[in-house]
Amino acid sequence: MxxxxxxxxxxxxxxxxxxxxxxxxxxxxxxxxYFKPLDPTKGSQxxxxxxxxxxxxxxxxxxxxxxxxxxxxxxxxxxxxxxxAANRAKIMAAYEKVAADVDTVIVDGSLSPYTAxxxxxxxxxxxxxxxxxxxxxxxxTDDYSFDKTxxxxxxxxxxxxxxxxxxxxxxxxTLLDKTRGIYTPILEDAGFPVLGVIPQKAEIAAPTxxxxxxxxxxxxxxxxxxxxxxxxxxxxxxxxxxEGALSYLRRAPNKAVITGGDRSDIAITALETSTSxxxxxxxxxxDVSVISKAxxxxxxxxxxxxxxYTAIERMHEVSRRIHPSDTKAVQIAxxxxxxxxxxxxxxxxxxQEDQ
Numbered sequence: 001m002x003x004x005x006x007x008x009x010x011x012x013x014x015x016x017x018x019x020x021x022x023x024x025x026x027x028x029x030x031x032x033x034y035f036k037p038l039d040p041t042k043g044s045q046x047x048x049x050x051x052x053x054x055x056x057x058x059x060x061x062x063x064x065x066x067x068x069x070x071x072x073x074x075x076x077x078x079x080x081x082x083x084x085a086a087n088r089a090k091i092m093a094a095y096e097k098v099a100a101d102v103d104t105v106i107v108d109g110s111l112s113p114y115t116a117x118x119x120x121x122x123x124x125x126x127x128x129x130x131x132x133x134x135x136x137x138x139x140x141t142d143d144y145s146f147d148k149t150x151x152x153x154x155x156x157x158x159x160x161x162x163x164x165x166x167x168x169x170x171x172x173x174t175l176l177d178k179t180r181g182i183y184t185p186i187l188e189d190a191g192f193p194v195l196g197v198i199p200q201k202a203e204i205a206a207p208t209x210x211x212x213x214x215x216x217x218x219x220x221x222x223x224x225x226x227x228x229x230x231x232x233x234x235x236x237x238x239x240x241x242x243e244g245a246l247s248y249l250r251r252a253p254n255k256a257v258i259t260g261g262d263r264s265d266i267a268i269t270a271l272e273t274s275t276s277x278x279x280x281x282x283x284x285x286x287d288v289s290v291i292s293k294a295x296x297x298x299x300x301x302x303x304x305x306x307x308x309y310t311a312i313e314r315m316h317e318v319s320r321r322i323h324p325s326d327t328k329a330v331q332i333a334x335x336x337x338x339x340x341x342x343x344x345x346x347x348x349x350x351x352q353e354d355q
């Protein structure tokens with residue numbers, strides 16, 4: 001039985017790739033298991049990782065969440081002590097249950113390849129422990145992010161982890177040709193296969209207003225549940241003058257506008273354009289005219305009690321999560337593998353075990 005380890009930086013879309021690949025392999029008649037060794041869920045250890053819940057429900061997996069994701073980590077996990085040996089034993093015991101009676105196991109990596117390195121449970125150690133081949137998922141923003149992709153590939157290779165290939169995921173329209181014509185040949189010339197280049201699709205890549213609210217916290221001053229599920233395709237910081245803001249706000253559709261609670265002028269102007277959510281900072285309650293206009297336009301308003309800079313930093317943690325009931329997003333995940341990736345290479349790798 002051969003397993004495939006999906007690694008990549010936080011926000012690269014590892015779980016969407018794992019989901020799409022699992023569905024495609026299953027459609028090809030391959031019995032697929034799913035395993036996420038580390039659960040980075042914030043808060044109580046009794047909470048279920050959303051990714052694990054998604055794969056369990058969509059794939060109808062028989063195992064409990066505690067088996068599918070046996071070890072909990074947190075930003076301060078060393079405060080509980082370094083129980084590397086116990087954690088490794090727990091992971092292996094759970095993995096053996098998941099791997100029984102399946103043709104392959106898709107192993108979903110944690111937040112980033114280096115996560116839990118202090119516990120000896122980073123992507124390299126886990127991939128070697130589970131005897132997995134690696135697929136690296138990269139979300140490119142510029143040449144530096146591509147440099148990071150090469151660096152991690154070289155690091156995996158030097159550590160002796162077999163690399164099945166790379167997938168460039170959620171590639172923006174402006175980078176699509178460069179990814180295909182420049183990044184892909186460079187990576188392949190270095191000896192690292194590219195399995196696919198997946199164009200960005202807002203339905204699966206753009207976070208919802210709800211996901212921004214869950215990450216930022218604060219008070220929801222305006223907003224019903226339907227509007228909380230609207231997609232946020234762009235973020236605009238409203239720190240400019242009204243004259244400079246208007247043309248820019250009109251060009252950005254389905255956006256989140258973040259500005260100080262005392263900038264009623266920017267808020268009102270934003271609400272006259274295609275805005276998914278208005279995020280007010282500094283704990284300053286807006287003028288009643290802003291609340292009235294937001295209610296009229298049915299645009300959610302979130303008030304956070306910290307400054308704009310802190311809010312922007314926290315927004316980096318926001319990512320799109322697919323929910324089991326979101327059948328459209330689940331289908332897109334499978335279609336992306338089918339249409340844009342060399343899934344045949346993965347099937348060939350799995351079937352080599354039988355030869």
